[in-house]
Amino acid sequence: MSKLKAAVFASGTGSNFEAIMETKHLACEIALLVCDKAGASVIAKAEKYGVPTFVFDAPDKATYEKVIIDKLEESGISWIFLAGYMRIAGPTLLRSYEGRILNIHPSLLPAFPGVDAIGQAFRAGVGTTGVTVHYIDEGIDTGPIIVQEKVTILKDDTEESLKKRIQQVEHQLYPKVINQLLQSK
Numbered sequence: 001m002s003k004l005k006a007a008v009f010a011s012g013t014g015s016n017f018e019a020i021m022e023t024k025h026l027a028c029e030i031a032l033l034v035c036d037k038a039g040a041s042v043i044a045k046a047e048k049y050g051v052p053t054f055v056f057d058a059p060d061k062a063t064y065e066k067v068i069i070d071k072l073e074e075s076g077i078s079w080i081f082l083a084g085y086m087r088i089a090g091p092t093l094l095r096s097y098e099g100r101i102l103n104i105h106p107s108l109l110p111a112f113p114g115v116d117a118i119g120q121a122f123r124a125g126v127g128t129t130g131v132t133v134h135y136i137d138e139g140i141d142t143g144p145i146i147v148q149e150k151v152t153i154l155k156d157d158t159e160e161s162l163k164k165r166i167q168q169v170e171h172q173l174y175p176k177v178i179n180q181l182l183q184s185k
C-alpha cells in the first residue's frame with residue numbers, strides 16, 4: 001500500500017524540513033515543499049532530496065490559498081507540516097485541510113506565541129522553555145497541542161546556544177510526532 005503524501009510549508013533555513021527528510025522509515029512521503037518566500041536555503045535542500053517545490057505569491061490570502069490548494073490536490077497531498085512557515089493560514093486552507101495541518105513552535109505554548117519565541121523566552125528570563133507540536137486553527141499558535149518537550153535555559157546560555165538546543169529537540173520531535181500520527185491513519 002502506498003504511503004500518504006504530505007507537504008512541508010517553510011520560509012526559513014529548512015533545518016526541520018531536512019530533519020524530516022533524513023528520517024528513516026517516515027510514515028508518509030514528502031511530495032511537495034511550499035515555500036512562502038523564495039527561501040533559497042530550503043529550496044536548495046528540497047532539490048537535494050528531489051522534492052518538488054512550489055513558490056508562489058498572490059495579492060490576497062484567499063487567492064494565494066486557492067492556488068496552493070489546487071497544487072496540493074494535484075500532488076495528492078493529504079497532510080501539511082508547517083516548519084518555520086511565516087504566513088497565517090487563512091480560512092480557505094484551514095477548511096480544506098481541517099485537522100490535517102501541524103505546526104512546530106519553539107516555545108511551550110501558550111507561552112511565547114508568534115514570531116521570535118526563542119528571543120521572547122530568553123529576554124523574559126524564564127528557566128525553562130521548549131518545543132510544541134500542535135494542530136493549527138484560525139488563531140496564531142492556539143490550536144490543540146499534540147506534544148511538548150521542555151528545554152532548560154542554562155545560566156551561560158546565549159540566545160544562539162539556546163536556539164541550537166531547541167532546534168536539536170525539534171529535529172527529533174517533529175518526525176516522531178508525524179510517524180505516531182500517520183502510522184495510526
Ligand SMILES: Nc1nc2c(c(=O)[nH]1)N[C@@H](CN(C=O)c1ccc(C(=O)N[C@@H](CCC(=O)O)C(=O)O)cc1)CN2
Pocket residue numbers: 082085086087088089090103104105113114115136137138139140141142143
Ligand atoms: N492559522 C494559523 N496559521 C499559522 C499558525 C497558526 O497557529 N495558525 N502558526 C504559524 C507559525 N507562526 C508561529 O508559530 C507564525 C508565523 C507568522 C506570524 C506572522 O505574524 N506573520 C505575519 C507576516 C506574514 C508575512 O509577512 O508573510 C502575518 O502573516 O501577518 C505569526 C506566527 C504559521 N501559520
Ligand SMILES: NCC(=O)N[C@@H]1O[C@H](COP(=O)([O-])[O-])[C@@H](O)[C@H]1O
Pocket residue numbers: 010011012013014015016017083084085104105106114115116117167170
Ligand atoms: N512561529 C513559528 C516559528 O517560529 N517556527 C520556528 O521557525 C524555525 C524554522 O527553522 P527551520 O527553517 O530551520 O526549520 C523553527 O525553529 C520553528 O520552530
